[in-house]
Amino acid sequence: MELKPYRDNVGALLFNGAGLVLVARRADMPDAEGAAGGWQLPQGGVDPGEDLRAAVLRELAEEIGTDRAEIIAEHPEWLTYDFPPELAGRGFRIAQRYRGQRQRWFALRFTGRDADIRLDADSHPEFDAWRWAGIEELPALAVSFKRPIYEVLAQAFGPLARALASAAKSR
Incomplete structure (x- = not known):
């Protein structure tokens, strides 16, 4: 595995007006009991030469059927995770x-x-369900190999989520 490259990817924490984040359940990765897979944030590959901000909006449109969103923050670092070997198998x-x-x-x-x-906007949907979740829920919802990244995201974007929730309550 170490000889294989990492795939460039963008991910989206899509916040609603109450400061909750959209999570979606994978349709193509069943768990041990055969049920639908883990919950995750929308994410996807970056095309060669594609602007990262354009890529995240494209991925939203492809995966959840809408790009009705505006970018309000960006994590300053690239975050990586390795696929577990059993996925390739x-x-x-x-x-x-x-x-x-x-x-x-x-x-x-x-x-x-x-x-x-x-x-259902895509002919091969990646997700079979979605919901709004508190940012603190993200690590527990993620599959194990993505959990460390979701912990970083919950910590990094937690203040933003709280600010959005506070602003919603004061309206």
Whole structure:
């Protein structure tokens, strides 16, 4: 695995007006009991030469059916995780080609309505359910190999989530 490269990737913490973050449940990674897989934040690969800010909006449109969002913050560092070896053995195509992912994360303010989120917008949906969650829930919702990144994100963007929630309460 160490000889494989990391895949460049962007991730989105999409905040609603109450400071909650959109999480979606993977449809293609069943758990040990065969149920749908872990919850995660929208994320996806960056095309060669693609601007990272454009990529995160494109990924939102592809994965959750809307790009009704504005970027309000960016994590200053690339964060990486390795794929567990069993993913490649289960036919997870990306894990066969890459060691893991090198990600740039963005916080975005959702400017649409819940009805604008359409998991069925793509002919091969990645997710089968979504919900709004508190940022502190992220690490517990993540699959184990993504948990360290979600811990960093919860800490880094926690103050932003609290500020959005506080502003919503004062309206």
